[in-house]
Amino acid sequence: MSQEELKRQAMEIISSHRTGILANVENNRPHARYMTFYNKDLNLYTPTKLDTEKTDEIEKNPAASVLLGYEDKGLSDRYIEVSGTSRINQSQTLKEEFWDDSFTKWFTGPDDPNYVFLEIEPAIIRILNNEGGPPQEFQVF
Numbered sequence: 001m002s003q004e005e006l007k008r009q010a011m012e013i014i015s016s017h018r019t020g021i022l023a024n025v026e027n028n029r030p031h032a033r034y035m036t037f038y039n040k041d042l043n044l045y046t047p048t049k050l051d052t053e054k055t056d057e058i059e060k061n062p063a064a065s066v067l068l069g070y071e072d073k074g075l076s077d078r079y080i081e082v083s084g085t086s087r088i089n090q091s092q093t094l095k096e097e098f099w100d101d102s103f104t105k106w107f108t109g110p111d112d113p114n115y116v117f118l119e120i121e122p123a124i125i126r127i128l129n130n131e132g133g134p135p136q137e138f139q140v141f
Contacts, residue, residue: 020068
C-alpha cells in the first residue's frame with residue numbers, strides 16, 4: 001500500500017474518532033489516560049490545564065503515544081497508533097478554533113490562561129486491524 005494511501009486511511013480514522021488514549025512517561029513508567037483529540041494535518045491536539053501533571057510529565061519527557069479507533073467489540077475495528085513528540089501549545093488561534101462550551105467545567109473561556117493544548121507531532125503512524133491484514137506503518141516527515 002502506498003504512503004499516500006496509508007496517510008489517507010490514517011486521516012480517515014483520526015477524523016472519525018475524537019476520544020483516544022494518550023500515553024506518556026511518568027517517573028520512568030508509562031502513564032495512559034483517555035483524552036479528546038482534534039487534528040490538523042496529522043498533528044493531534046488535546047485540551048488540558050496548564051497546571052496539571054500531564055504538562056509536567058511532557059516537560060520532563062516529550063515522548064508520547066496515542067491510540068485512536070477500536071470502538072466496536074474490537075473484532076474488526078481499524079485503529080491507529082501514533083508515536084511522536086508532545087509539547088505544550090498555547091496558541092490563541094487553536095484555543096478559539098477548538099473551544100467547546102462543555103469546557104466551561106474546567107475553563108472560564110477560550111481566553112483562560114490555564115487552557116492549553118498538548119500537541120502531539122507524529123513521527124510514526126501505524127494502522128492496525130485493517131481488514132485482517134498486518135499492521136501498516138509510515139513515517140511522517
